[in-house]
Amino acid sequence: MEQGKKAVVLLSGGIDSTTALAMAQADGYQVYGLTFLYGQRQGLEVEAAKRIGRAAKLADHRMVEIDLTIFGGSALTSDMAVPKRRSLEEMRRQVPITYVPARNTIFLSFALAFAESIGAADIFIGVNAIDYSGYPDCRPEFIRAFEAMANLGTKAGIEGRRIKIRTPLIEMSKAQIIRAGTALGVNYTHTTSCYDPDDEGLACGACDSCLIRKKGFAEAGLNDPTRYQEGAE
Amino acid sequence: MEQGKKAVVLLSGGIDSTTALAMAQADGYQVYGLTFLYGQRQGLEVEAAKRIGRAAKLADHRMVEIDLTIFGGSALTSDMAVPKRRSLEEMRRQVPITYVPARNTIFLSFALAFAESIGAADIFIGVNAIDYSGYPDCRPEFIRAFEAMANLGTKAGIEGRRIKIRTPLIEMSKAQIIRAGTALGVNYTHTTSCYDPDDEGLACGACDSCLIRKKGFAEAGLNDPTRYQEGAE
Numbered sequence: 001m002e003q004g005k006k007a008v009v010l011l012s013g014g015i016d017s018t019t020a021l022a023m024a025q026a027d028g029y030q031v032y033g034l035t036f037l038y039g040q041r042q043g044l045e046v047e048a049a050k051r052i053g054r055a056a057k058l059a060d061h062r063m064v065e066i067d068l069t070i071f072g073g074s075a076l077t078s079d080m081a082v083p084k085r086r087s088l089e090e091m092r093r094q095v096p097i098t099y100v101p102a103r104n105t106i107f108l109s110f111a112l113a114f115a116e117s118i119g120a121a122d123i124f125i126g127v128n129a130i131d132y133s134g135y136p137d138c139r140p141e142f143i144r145a146f147e148a149m150a151n152l153g154t155k156a157g158i159e160g161r162r163i164k165i166r167t168p169l170i171e172m173s174k175a176q177i178i179r180a181g182t183a184l185g186v187n188y189t190h191t192t193s194c195y196d197p198d199d200e201g202l203a204c205g206a207c208d209s210c211l212i213r214k215k216g217f218a219e220a221g222l223n224d225p226t227r228y229q230e231g232a233e
Numbered sequence: 234m235e236q237g238k239k240a241v242v243l244l245s246g247g248i249d250s251t252t253a254l255a256m257a258q259a260d261g262y263q264v265y266g267l268t269f270l271y272g273q274r275q276g277l278e279v280e281a282a283k284r285i286g287r288a289a290k291l292a293d294h295r296m297v298e299i300d301l302t303i304f305g306g307s308a309l310t311s312d313m314a315v316p317k318r319r320s321l322e323e324m325r326r327q328v329p330i331t332y333v334p335a336r337n338t339i340f341l342s343f344a345l346a347f348a349e350s351i352g353a354a355d356i357f358i359g360v361n362a363i364d365y366s367g368y369p370d371c372r373p374e375f376i377r378a379f380e381a382m383a384n385l386g387t388k389a390g391i392e393g394r395r396i397k398i399r400t401p402l403i404e405m406s407k408a409q410i411i412r413a414g415t416a417l418g419v420n421y422t423h424t425t426s427c428y429d430p431d432d433e434g435l436a437c438g439a440c441d442s443c444l445i446r447k448k449g450f451a452e453a454g455l456n457d458p459t460r461y462q463e464g465a466e
Contacts (some may be wrong), residue, residue: 066299101349102342105386109339116334137386145385149378153338153370 006059006120007166008032008111015213016126016169019181021056023168024124028183032118033061034111038100044201048192055190062119064110082196084206088215091134091208104137108146111212112163116156121163128169128177143167159213174216182222189225202229239292239353240399241265241344246281248446249359249402251424252414254289256401257357259417265351266294267344271333275435281394281425288423293351297343315429317439319361321448324367324441337370341379345396349389354396361410376400407449415455422458 007029009021024031033056035049046063053061105126111123127138136142147165151157169177178188193213194203203210205228217224240262242254257264266289268282286294337360343358360371362454369375380398384390401411411421426446427436436443438461450457 025388064300067297088280099388102243102346102383102387105345105382106339106342109335111339113335136388137390139385142382142386145378145382147336149375149382150335152372152378154335155332155369158369231244 005120006032006118007124008034008114008115008118010107010111010126011035011049011053011061011122012126013052013191014046014126014137014193014209015174015181015188015216016128016177017049017178017190018126018186018191019050020124020126020166020168021052022186024077024122024166025056029122029124030059031056031124032114032120033058034107034114035063035108036107037063037065038067038103044192047200048152048163048190051190055187055230060219062114066110067178082097082204082207084196084204086208086211088212089132098227099135102137104135104142105146108150108165112150115163116154121161122166123163124166124168126169127167128172128174130171130173140167140170143170152170173219174212175219178216178220178222180208182220187225193226198229202227204229238355239263239265239348239351240355240357241267241348241351241353242357243340243344243359244268244282244286244294245359246278246285246424247359247426247442248407248414248421248424248449249361249410250282250415251285251359251421252410253357253359253399253401253417254285255414255417257355257399258289260268262355262357263292264289264357265347266291266351267340268294268296269340269343270296270298271300271336277425277427277430280425284423288420294311295347299339299343310463315437315440317429317437319444321444324445332368335370337368337375338379341383341398345383345387348396349387354389354394355399356396357399357401359402360400361407363404363406373400373403406452407445409454411449411453411455412444417451420458426459431462435460437462447465 007024007030009031011017011021011033012175021031022133032052035046037046108125115123129139143165147163150163154163193209195207195209196204203226213226214224240257241266242420244250244254254264272280283434299459341358348356362372376398378398380396383396385393390396426442428440428442429437436459446459447457
């Protein structure tokens with residue numbers, strides 16, 4: 001590929017986006033990070049994203065504040081209780097209350113604007129459809145539909161600079177993601193996953209996200225660097 | 234249709250969105266307005282949208298601030314000069330510099346989140362493809378692609394409450410829009426169109442948007458209530 005080809009990478013501070021970032025850089029992309037502050041309870045995520053961005057020496061890293069709390073409707077942006085200790089079967093049975101309406105649509109729309117303005121054609125998003133925890137906007141058919149729309153709705157698209165939504169993790173399990181990232185030198189100590197951390201930032205160990213993370217490290221046979229709350233199983 | 238069916242209407246303060254709002258209400262929808270503050274030079278637009286929303290007695294009217302200036306690249310959000318006195322042919326020849334990267338994609342994404350959170354399935358946007366002034370994200374194929382994506386990426390969509398992007402103006406000329414709105418009782422005095430108003434809020438009369446507006450009123454055979462700057466032709 002061309003030297004210095006630009007990509008926008010959505011960076012949340014979690015395992016998946018951090019791995020997607022490492023993959024984009026391994027592919028030779030010059031990475032422009034994009035992180036959202038969207039009223040999520042875990043401000044820790046944003047701090048994690050900043051640390052990860054600095055460690056990865058991004059070409060640029062933009063923080064965009066968007067007020068999703070006015071839309072309500074999610075345990076991640078309001079006071080609703082985060083569900084705990086659910087089996088993977090339970091997680092998959094329905095769209096979880098941690099679903100934020102149209103979140104990835106909004107995130108990708110900003111990434112699209114950012115990509116157009118810097119002349120990038122590639123947008124990386126660390127979604128995966130295996131351990132995807134029931135979110136409709138993490139499915140391959142959604143991503144393909146977004147890409148089709150992006151190429152019809154932008155100057156870049158209609159002028160022939162085809163926008164591509166890159167989802168290198170989409171068919172990978174959490175364990176495969178962690179192994180692949182570790183092979184690329186990712187230090188997951190910087191990442192955060194918990195939906196319900198305590199005041200000191202320690203993970204609860206019991207929300208869907210913690211459970212999927214723990215299972216991932218266990219299946220990958222790698223040490224989980226997460227600091228869990230005392231008493232967390 | 235059902236009594237009290239909810240719709241989200243994107244309301245910019247211009248002729249098109251104001252007419253789309255009147256049409257949604259005429260169809261019996263309970264309207265939830267959504268207006269964006271996105272660093273546009275014409276803060277007048279937002280004031281116009283507020284006046285129009287109050288006059289229309291909306292069920293709710295949300296103002297969402299999004300920082301598009303960080304993306305640069307448009308005469309509407311930066312210091313680039315707004316082109317003046319262009320023919321319609323010139324306007325159509327290329328995507329204008331007043332194009333804001335991915336603007337309608339971002340606007341519709343927020344409308345989608347708002348619609349999901351209030352249980353609405355219909356989103357009205359006043360785009361039109363006739364006097365559309367060269368924007369890729371005003372074309373029918375973009376709207377259809379957005380709708381397809383929206384139904385794959387939301388809980389509403391996958392649970393069978395089909396999201397519909399309503400574009401009642403898409404095949405109408407500006408003159409037809411103004412006639413239709415006038416028939417529904419719209420008072421266009423409240424609306425604003427100019428890309429480059431002066432400090433007193435008077436329209437320049439020469440930017441693409443003013444030219445299309447003036448032509449619309451002229452062709453509709455209706456009085457243009459716009460206050461133009463002294464010396465504007």
